[in-house]
Amino acid sequence: MRKTGILLVALILLSLISGISKVSGEVSYSQLSTVGLKLGWGIKFAQRYVVKVEDVDESWTKVRIRVYENNAPVKTFILGEGKTGYYPDTTNTLFTIKVVGIWKDKEMIYIKLATPLKKLEEGLVLEEGDSYKFSSPFPSYKIKVTDVPSDSAAEFEITYPNGQTVKREIEVNSALSISYKVGELTQSSYIVVKLIKAEKNNKVVVDIYGAKVTFSNPQILKPEKEETGTTKTIQEAIRKVVYEGILYTGETLKIEYNKTEYGIRLLSVGYYSKFELIDSKGNELEKFSVREGGSYELVKAPFRIEIPPNSIDLLYNRTYIRVFGPLEATYTPIIREANVTVDLDVSEKRLLLGGDELVVFIKVKNRGRGNAFQVKVLAPIPNNFELKSGIGSWTLSTLEPFSEMPVLVYTLKPNKVGEYTLGPVIVEYYDEAGKKIIVKSNIIERIVVYGTPKVSLEVKGLTENETWSNYIETKENSTIKLRFKISASKGDGRYEFIKNATLIVDTGDFLDGKEILNLGSLEAGKEKVIDAQYLVLKRGVYSLGVTLVYQDPIGNVHKIEYPNLVLINSVPPKVIIKKEKEVIEKWPEPNELPHYIDTVLSTLSNPEPLAEKIANVSSKYLPPKENKEGVIIKVLGALTFIFGALFIVVGYLAMKYKNDLETLKAKRRKTRPGGLPKKEEKGKEEGEIKIKEV
Numbered sequence: 001m002r003k004t005g006i007l008l009v010a011l012i013l014l015s016l017i018s019g020i021s022k023v024s025g026e027v028s029y030s031q032l033s034t035v036g037l038k039l040g041w042g043i044k045f046a047q048r049y050v051v052k053v054e055d056v057d058e059s060w061t062k063v064r065i066r067v068y069e070n071n072a073p074v075k076t077f078i079l080g081e082g083k084t085g086y087y088p089d090t091t092n093t094l095f096t097i098k099v100v101g102i103w104k105d106k107e108m109i110y111i112k113l114a115t116p117l118k119k120l121e122e123g124l125v126l127e128e129g130d131s132y133k134f135s136s137p138f139p140s141y142k143i144k145v146t147d148v149p150s151d152s153a154a155e156f157e158i159t160y161p162n163g164q165t166v167k168r169e170i171e172v173n174s175a176l177s178i179s180y181k182v183g184e185l186t187q188s189s190y191i192v193v194k195l196i197k198a199e200k201n202n203k204v205v206v207d208i209y210g211a212k213v214t215f216s217n218p219q220i221l222k223p224e225k226e227e228t229g230t231t232k233t234i235q236e237a238i239r240k241v242v243y244e245g246i247l248y249t250g251e252t253l254k255i256e257y258n259k260t261e262y263g264i265r266l267l268s269v270g271y272y273s274k275f276e277l278i279d280s281k282g283n284e285l286e287k288f289s290v291r292e293g294g295s296y297e298l299v300k301a302p303f304r305i306e307i308p309p310n311s312i313d314l315l316y317n318r319t320y321i322r323v324f325g326p327l328e329a330t331y332t333p334i335i336r337e338a339n340v341t342v343d344l345d346v347s348e349k350r351l352l353l354g355g356d357e358l359v360v361f362i363k364v365k366n367r368g369r370g371n372a373f374q375v376k377v378l379a380p381i382p383n384n385f386e387l388k389s390g391i392g393s394w395t396l397s398t399l400e401p402f403s404e405m406p407v408l409v410y411t412l413k414p415n416k417v418g419e420y421t422l423g424p425v426i427v428e429y430y431d432e433a434g435k436k437i438i439v440k441s442n443i444i445e446r447i448v449v450y451g452t453p454k455v456s457l458e459v460k461g462l463t464e465n466e467t468w469s470n471y472i473e474t475k476e477n478s479t480i481k482l483r484f485k486i487s488a489s490k491g492d493g494r495y496e497f498i499k500n501a502t503l504i505v506d507t508g509d510f511l512d513g514k515e516i517l518n519l520g521s522l523e524a525g526k527e528k529v530i531d532a533q534y535l536v537l538k539r540g541v542y543s544l545g546v547t548l549v550y551q552d553p554i555g556n557v558h559k560i561e562y563p564n565l566v567l568i569n570s571v572p573p574k575v576i577i578k579k580e581k582e583v584i585e586k587w588p589e590p591n592e593l594p595h596y597i598d599t600v601l602s603t604l605s606n607p608e609p610l611a612e613k614i615a616n617v618s619s620k621y622l623p624p625k626e627n628k629e630g631v632i633i634k635v636l637g638a639l640t641f642i643f644g645a646l647f648i649v650v651g652y653l654a655m656k657y658k659n660d661l662e663t664l665k666a667k668r669r670k671t672r673p674g675g676l677p678k679k680e681e682k683g684k685e686e687g688e689i690k691i692k693e694v
Helices: 002-015 231-239 572-584 590-602 608-619 628-669 678-693
Strands: 020-023 031-032 034-039 042-045 049-055 064-068 072-080 084-087 095-103 106-126 130-133 144-146 153-159 165-171 174-181 185-199 203-211 219-221 240-248 252-257 261-269 271-278 286-291 295-297 302-305 318-325 330-332 341-347 350-352 358-366 372-378 387-388 395-400 408-414 418-422 426-430 436-440 445-451 457-464 471-473 480-486 497-506 516-523 527-536 539-551 557-568
Touching: 031 539, 034 042, 042 106, 049 095, 049 106, 064 095, 072 095, 084 572, 095 395, 106 130, 106 185, 144 203, 144 295, 153 174, 153 185, 165 185, 174 457, 240 252, 240 330, 252 318, 286 295, 330 436, 341 372, 341 426, 341 436, 341 445, 358 372, 457 471, 457 539, 457 557, 480 497, 480 516, 480 539
Parallel strands: 350 445, 471 557
Antiparallel strands: 020 174, 031 106, 031 185, 034 106, 042 049, 042 219, 049 064, 064 072, 084 095, 095 106, 106 203, 130 144, 144 153, 153 165, 174 185, 185 203, 240 318, 252 261, 252 330, 261 271, 271 286, 295 302, 302 318, 341 358, 358 408, 372 395, 372 426, 387 408, 418 445, 426 436, 457 480, 480 527, 497 516, 497 539, 539 557
16 A cells, blocks of 8 residues: 555656656557545536546445536446546547545545547648647647757747747657646646657658647535534535536526525625525525635525635626535526627738738637637638638637637638738637527738739840840940840739839949949839940950849849840950961971971972972071082082182272273373473383382
8 A cells, every 4th residue: 555655646746747748659648637536526627527536345446436517427437446437438538537546544536537639730741940839729839840950850849828938859759748737737748749750951740639628627526514503404405516607796696496486696796705695576585795715604595605715706797606505406597698709810911922921810709708609710711812721610619708719820822913802700609598699700901912023134235237236346435325125024013013123234344334223113014125325444355244123012122133144345356366366376296297297298289399498497407418529519619709709809900900001191192381301201101010010
């Protein structure tokens, strides 16, 4: 028994730990913390179920447990320690009851409630940064993929309904188990996220499970203690809870007993709440007050009124009460009116086709005092939209008074440009009287889907022959004219266009002119033409590039670069010719010259002249030939040259002597006055001989 006690204490402590854990194996059940019940005690949850310990055998080895649904007994189990009962059966189980311990010495039976997990999403693909939000009936949990560091693990961020966030990393084929705090107890494995596949820095594939039943508002129910004295006779008649539920200020609870009708009317709520007891005609029989956490025994009727702790709601002027009375007493249900409202909202009313998605938010609230049953929400989907994520309808078994469903979210993807209307959302439910009611939400108009047409740019220059071309020959310091034509593909110009478009011309240091050209707006199927003049600053070849900057219809900025649109050549033609000759010119290597010369000469019809020229050139680089014939020829040539030169000199001197002699004789023949003796004439002859010698 002591070992069993230690084990039970450990189980209880573990069940109280709330949070997120990593699970390596399969998780098939969500479990509530272990609770201890004495004979006659029970645990109530989900506002409709009660699991009550009614009896044990003499040896305290087996216990009888009964399940109540809406205060009516529906099934009984006889269980021993370690055994489990399935409700309503094993094929369609809502929850299970397991007896984890029977302590005879403490007269305590420990049980653990569990509910199967149902698959909410299978093979759900979430990219890094994507989130998954849980819809009704689950609280507003959110799971976000924050990091995929490898192909075997991923990190998730879990956001609780209260806004608290926790990050956990799990491996493939492992799971995150998320617990849910329900009152003082904890429902473990309330949500389970299993990682099926991970793709590094990209996406994950997960399966998501949720508890089939939420053990909400769990309460331990204890039987009433016996009292002594004058009230003993009345107390013995009080055998059951006649009514247990909410009572609003001004409402009257009608109870019939022994063919007499009584009315218990709530006058006000507070730490001490005031009531009055009335008869069938509305006459006051008794006024009394009940303290929160206390009870009051009526004097004029066989009933006792109890207000459990933490049951007063001053916001809505109501309180939770229990009315105890005889077994034969019955009450008339209070039919309250539900007031369900639905609001429709969207993330954005201006969308861009091909990228943007419309995120739709639906808020469903019950603003009335009555419950709404079988609530069904039908989400609208406009024409030319498709459901991208989420579901098109939601259902909730019960929407309690002054409560609301978690925000319902789904995503629509537009397939065509245009203006659309969304709504209304249709909500169907049944009130407490069983009447079907339909309410509609607001309508959101003027949801506009825009598109961006495909844009093309053509740039050409005006040539000298007055034609437009993408190749321009010009010269330095001259002006050229460029034409910019931008075209948009076909479409609906009302919704497909670009705006605030500009062209940025890359003039560099080659051109001088306007660098920014404003285009404005351009609708689908239209084009714009702009002419501009530019001064060529220097010689060269320049490839002109242009950048188009524009905004799409919803204001996103786009940039497209168009390089090499126009080639501008300001280099004179001779430079190009010389450059072309230099490029194609190639001299043979020295060792290739003989073969090259031989090949060239063989192709000529008369190779002799060219061969002689080549021989004359090559002979300068050859050594002289040493033979006698050559020496004799050279000697004879030299002698001939010497004698020829001597002959010319001697001939020249002889002719000169002859001329000088003739001149001298002529002078002697002239008559001189007085005459000259013969002797002097002889001296003259002697002088002439000297000249000759000379």
